[in-house]
Amino acid sequence: MGALITVVGLGSGDPDRLTLGSLKLLREAEERYVRTKDHPVVAWLEETGVTFTSFDEVYESKDDFPSVYEEITERLIASAKSAGEGKSVLYAVPGHPMVAEATVKLLRERCPGEAVELRITGGESFLDEAFVRLGFDPIEGFQLLDASDLSRGTIDPRRHTLIGQVYDEFTASDVKLSLMDMYPDDYPVVVGHALGVSGAEQVLRIPLYELDRVQGYGNLSLVYVPASEDDSLRIGSFDRLHEIVSILRSPEGCPWDREQTHQSIRKNLIEETYEVLETIDEDDPDHMREELGDLLLQVMLHSQMEEETGMFTAYDVIRELNEKLLYRHPHVFGDLSAEDAEDALKNWDAMKAEEKRRKGIEPEKLSALSGVPRDLPALMKAYKLQKKAAKVGFDWDTIDGVWAKIEEELAEFREAVTDGHPADDQALELGDLLFSIVNAARYIKADPEEALSRTNAKFVSRFTYVEDKLREAGKSPEDSTLAEMDALWDEAKTVERASK
Template sequence: MSATLTVVGLGSGNPDRLTLGIIKKLKAASAVYVRTAEHPVMKALEELEIASQSFDYLYESLSSFPEVYEAITAKLIEKAAFLTAGSEIVYAVPGHPMVAESAVSLLRGRCPEAGIKLEILGGESFLDEAFVRLGFDPIEGFQLLDASGIRSSQLQPELHTLIGQVYDSFTASETKLCLMELYPPEYEVIVGHALGVEGEEKIDRVPLFELDRLTGYGNLSLVYVPANRAETARRRSFARLHEIVDILRSPEGCPWDREQTHESLRKNLIEETYEVLETIDEDDPDHMKEELGDLLLQIMLHAQMEEELGTFNVYDVIEGLNDKLIFRHPHVFGDTEAGNAEEALMNWEGMKAEEKRRKGLKPEAESALSGVPRDLPALMKAYKLQKKASKVGFDWDNVSDVLAKIREEADELQEAIENGASAEEQMLELGDLLFAATNAARFIDADPEEALTRTNRKFVSRFQYIEQRLRSQGTRVQDSSLEQMEALWEEAKLEERKL
């Protein structure tokens, strides 16, 4: 067994809070190392004639905190392994060793492997002073976050939130931007510097948007965000949406929502999808935001129905989607590469096939046309079927052949009509013509659904122009001749060209 490595906490900054046991450890140690000499207690250690070596030089020579903590861990293990059995070295850290000390977490995992006995002695953490100086009880609900890796997904506004490691104005700025995703810009936050350290403590209360305008950030700085239990804050959370849908479906909820089934809401899901598409065509972000919400509600309702049956809930849906996105993007989350969109799509298809194999399916035994949803709109379905057939070589050589096929199908439709073929036969010939036209869209890299949508929009615009012009002349389309309307139609086309 090598020397013992003991980690002690120097407290939040007030030398009077150092325990007698920690002082004895420091004095008896073969060597004392400190994470940083920039701590108020260091002056007291000098007065007690406790010599120490700091790792501040690592902060200056390495480019990231993880690298610093890795280097500190390696050096401490090296020092402990070098000393004789029975010796003890002490590593002293600010605050409490188990609060925001990444190197200590690394030591806990690696010391046993290296045959080094590790002991940890507590110390007053900055949390103790924060609870007292900022005046909140953590039992009400509390979370501690690291400013260097803070994400909006971590935030829970209904909890008291302390954010440590706010070293400088840049970190404060990153923290502010993250918080503003959930909190209003005017929300009051509190910045504490050197809490509990006589002569150095400073507490500022500022609106959130001014967080990075303050000065004085350093190793002993933190940000406190008081709990916000107002309904306005909860409205931005996914958990609140889940809760609301649950209430709507409950016995005390809405009678209409309670009566709905997957089948009764089927048409709503389709309608809401098309309404979202309309906002995309209109390039209307405000309307899109609203319609995306309506579509999300449909998803929530379907998931809620299954939750009531105990089969799955919406969080299972999210988990499955996250797993699928990670698995099907090995060029992002794995070691595969994709230099362009085509290579990325190939990776996606390859991983999709692998998913099927893991489920016991054999994708190579499936039809080349499998995977196209049964209930897709016909034009969209034709496009997808043709693309799948094309991948296995069943395709026209060039667009000229496709255009020739369109003319052939148009002739056959005309022949069916002129020969008085049955309505069923005429409809089938029309379907062949539309299918051939869809092939042309694919050859010119145009989505046929979008192409027809644009033509529909153009038709509506020109026809409404006719209606407006006739209305200005004191008449209506119902009272106008075809010749009048065709003249205005050509006029509408000319107006389009001017735009």
């Protein structure tokens, strides 16, 4: 037999719960280690002559728990290798070795590669006592969470929730803040200290906001959050949104929502997108939050329609998006690097091309202009088409060529209008002129859609000023002269400059 580590669980804290088998292993071991002596069973064993070497000093020498657990694992493996043929190193841990015990997890990962045999003997877990003392059946729905890794996404209020590793008031404060993202401040929770340990057990039922005011947190502490069927607790979850949309589309739901199709709400998707853009331009976070919700609703409705046909669900949409984000960011989630945004964009484009190849599409055989959505607004589409063409060299060397093209197209447009060409020809010449101006926007690295949007906003602001001033004078644009409105327009410009 080669190197061997035997792990023994010390149980939840009551020496009477220690099994005869575990006690025999503890007494017969020649070399014993314990993760921490801060456990009632350790004190009792040492009183009976079973002594340990503890790793408590490792906690004091390291800055974080992962480093502590790595160091303990290294030392145990080294001790096992040096113990000699046929000898075992015993390692005792609080509770059950397979429940919330990071060092055992590391040993299970590392020992096979180090040619060290690992044997694990169970012990009563703190969960056993929690089920009894707190009075719930885990089959009703149960989750065990780590206080150091708690987030809104890990909490399901429909399940009984136990939170372990609540070592001190600071950890309890972090737990409280995380829970308050979902639960009301006065939601009833339970703090359990040393459950099942005679003379040390405490079960405190308190409102959530008092969680970090409780004294006595330590290695044997946990927090229990009772399960609830109150849907208001899930109002911020994606699952609840999915449920609501599916109900709206169900036979018992909303008649209007049931009647909608992809085509009937197609325009809504566009309208909601532009409403989001408006909140961005206005730098209005509160309104943006609302409009982003309206836009998300459109995504959910379209996904729900496909879920009803069995094609895909909203979760499939999210899965595909997650996969795409991971795949197209190899400089973040893979082995590549990106020094700047340009490098990141090159990685993105390279991964897009690879995705096409996996789908049987040869990017090299596609048009340089492929990938531009058909229904983009014309100004935005022109910009994207020109950028794609420029990538393969179809571009002027300098902006001088752009100026010449604009002058050429302006002359042709003027001629078409002056000479009374058919309306369709005039419109085509206007399009050519606009297209050439988009080239100028591209050269100065300005988004033409955004530039025109800003000018539209400026026009609205100035014209509104004109209307307001006319209204103050008891007039309206309809009964005012152009000269009067021009004068007020110039005044609006002056006021605008002064406000900058």
